[in-house]
Amino acid sequence: MKKVLVIAAHPDDEVLGVGGTIIKLVEKDYEIYTYILTDGSSTQYYGDTKKLNQKKEETFKANDILGVKEVIFGNLPDMKLDTISHVKINNEIEKITNKIEPEIIFTHHSGDVNKDHKLIFESTLVVCRPLPGNNIKKIYSYEVPSSTEWGDNKTKDYFIPNIYVTLNKKQINKKCLAMEKYKTELRDYPHPRSLKSIIxxxxxRGNQVGYDYAESFILIRELS
Structure with missing residues (x-):
């Protein structure tokens, strides 16, 4: 069974960027793991234990709907990855990749406006260097509404997808059902993190390739 690791800075990134694709891969008997590097809310809620626990519960419920085998939480500081060493982030990701040994990795886009996303992309590439014994065959970066499209679109880091995963209405509805579990993150339309905007x-993305629905990615590297 092929193993897939979805690396995310914060809870809900995995649903927004890869939710439909996770559902489709689970239907094809892939084994999916979600790794959330940060505590997800320490900065947002100033260490409020009740809110932190609520965010974790939302994450487990959302990923259960997607069909994820395991959710792994890191404890790096939310929205403050630029305050810790690059090596520390590398080591945290490497511990998980060594444990799971995935063949496919989804990570953040290098041009996102969110600094945590940028740093995780950089660390993912460091950890996934194509060295002897490395099991990773494919690395993709994904888009996160309210971060990717707000980055600098005048640079080489603009999100220009070269991979599209087509989805059906049932899969999109299931993605939205998962996102609904993130009550602390869901917003009203026309915010990019509203259900209508997600659809x-x-x-x-689907219309760009002649389908009703799709999620799009950048293929960073493929070994075959």
Missing amino acids: NCSQH
Whole structure:
């Protein structure tokens, strides 16, 4: 069974960027793991234990709907990855890749406006260097509404997808059902993290390749 690791800075990134694809891969008997590097809310809620626990519960419920085998939480500081060493982030990701030994990795996009996302992309590439014994065959970066499209679109880091995963209405509805579990993150339309905007984004990506719905990615590297 092929193992897939979805690396995310914060809870809900995995649903927004890869939710439909996770559902489709689970249907094809892939084994999916979600790794959330940060505590997800320490900065947002100033260490409020009740809120932190609520965010974790939301994450488990959302990923259960997607069909994820295991959710792994790191404890790096939310929205403050630029305050710790690059080596520390590398080591945290490497511990998980060594444990799971995935063949496929999804990670953040290098041009996201969120600094945590940028740093995780960089660390993912360091950890996934194609050295002897490395099991990783494919690395993709994904888009996160309210971060990727707000990055600098005048640079080489603009998100220009070269991979599209087509989805059906049932899969999109299931993705939205998972996102609904993130009550602390879901917003009203026309915010990019509203359910209507999520559907609109999937329709836009699908229409780009002649389908009703899709999620899009950048293939960073493939070994075959």
